[in-house]
Amino acid sequence: MVESTKQVELFLFINPISLASLKMEEEAFKFIDTYKKNAQITIFTYHNIYTLYSYMIKNQLAPESTALWNKLHNDSYHLSLAFIAATIQGKKKGRKFLMNIQRKMLKQKEPLSKSLLLDSAKKSNLDIDMFLSDLHSPFVQKLFLADQKISKSLGIIGTPSCLLVTTGEEKKATLIENFVTAEDLYAMV
Numbered sequence: 001m002v003e004s005t006k007q008v009e010l011f012l013f014i015n016p017i018s019l020a021s022l023k024m025e026e027e028a029f030k031f032i033d034t035y036k037k038n039a040q041i042t043i044f045t046y047h048n049i050y051t052l053y054s055y056m057i058k059n060q061l062a063p064e065s066t067a068l069w070n071k072l073h074n075d076s077y078h079l080s081l082a083f084i085a086a087t088i089q090g091k092k093k094g095r096k097f098l099m100n101i102q103r104k105m106l107k108q109k110e111p112l113s114k115s116l117l118l119d120s121a122k123k124s125n126l127d128i129d130m131f132l133s134d135l136h137s138p139f140v141q142k143l144f145l146a147d148q149k150i151s152k153s154l155g156i157i158g159t160p161s162c163l164l165v166t167t168g169e170e171k172k173a174t175l176i177e178n179f180v181t182a183e184d185l186y187a188m189v
Contacts (some may be wrong), residue, residue, distance in 0.1 A: 002039060003118075006038060006166055006167065006168035006189075007038055007039070007154075007166070007167045007168070008032075008035055008038060008039040008040075008164070008165070008166050008189060009040055009041075009042070009164075009165040009166075009167075010013070010028055010031070010032060010039070010040070010041045010042070010162055010163070010164055010165075010185070011042050011044065011154075011162060011163040011165070012024065012025060012041060012042070012043045012044065012160065012161075012162045013044045013046045013047065013105075013151050013156045013157040013159055013160065013161040013163075014027050014043060014045060014159050014160050015045070015046065015047050015051050015052075015055055015076060015160070016045045016047075016076055016079040016080055016083060016098065016101075016102065017055070017072065017075050017079060017085055017102075017106070017112075018074050018104065018106075018160070019106045020058070020159075020160055020179055021102075021159055021160040022102045022103070022106055023179070024098070024160035024162070024179050024180065025043070025098075025099060025102075025160075026099075027179075027180065027181045027185070028041055028162065028182070028185070029041070030182035031182040031185040031186065032149075034182075036187070042091075042135055043083075043098070044147045044150060044151050045076070045079070045080035045083055045084075045144075045147060046082070046147065046148060046151040046156060046159055047073070047076045047077070047109075048161070049146075050157060050158065051158060051159050052069065052072050052073060052076070054158055054159075055072065056068070056072070073168065075112045077144075078112065078162055079098075079101060079112060080144055080147075081135060081140050081141065082097070082101070082117050082177075083097065083098045084134075084137055084143050084144055084147070085131055085134035085135040085140050086098070086121065086124060086131060087113045088130075088134050088140075089126050089127060089130065089131070093124050093125060093126055094124075094184075095123045096123075097120050097121060097123075097124040097126065098143075100120040100124060101116060101117070101120045101121050104116055104120070110179075111160070116187060117135075130153050134176075154175070155175065156175075157177065158177060160179060161175070161176060161177045161178075162175075162176050162180065163175050163176070164176065164185060164188055164189070166189055174188055176188075
């Protein structure tokens with residue numbers, strides 16, 4: 001357990017269409033749930049040519065396929081926008097929304113679609129009209145670009161990655177650029 005004077009912040013950088021990212025999100029929530037009031041988590045969806053290429057290689061997909069590149073980029077981009085739009089209604093609702101969709105897409109092999117977005121929005125208790133309005137807004141697109149810039153400025157290269165920040169008597173930040181479990185994170189605090 002974290003000392004009462006110590007705070008823990010976890011910044012998680014994920015590819016929303018990656019099973020490895022979903023698994024790390026699940027581990028991060030196990031870790032954060034242990035600390036309750038002394039911890040918080042922020043999720044950044046992040047993708048670029050490198051993260052998409054790595055995703056293709058890990059999943060034994062054909063990187064020479066332009067159609068596949070376009071599909072993966074579009075799915076990652078649109079799911080990122082949807083997550084940001086959902087998060088406007090609250091971080092917890094946004095995280096629930098994202099993980100609902102990821103589980104459907106990555107474990108049940110459902111393709112990303114408007115009906116999947118709406119179903120997950122309803123299950124996450126989102127205001128559907130507001131969600132749809134925000135999803136297509138320039139504001140959400142600006143937030144997406146800001147997330148990309150933040151990720152890049154912190155030196156994030158691949159996903160999943162995380163930045164673990166602890167404060168108390170001394171402040172410590174640890175960038176982790178590979179998959180970690182809740183137990184790994186406990187050991188670092």
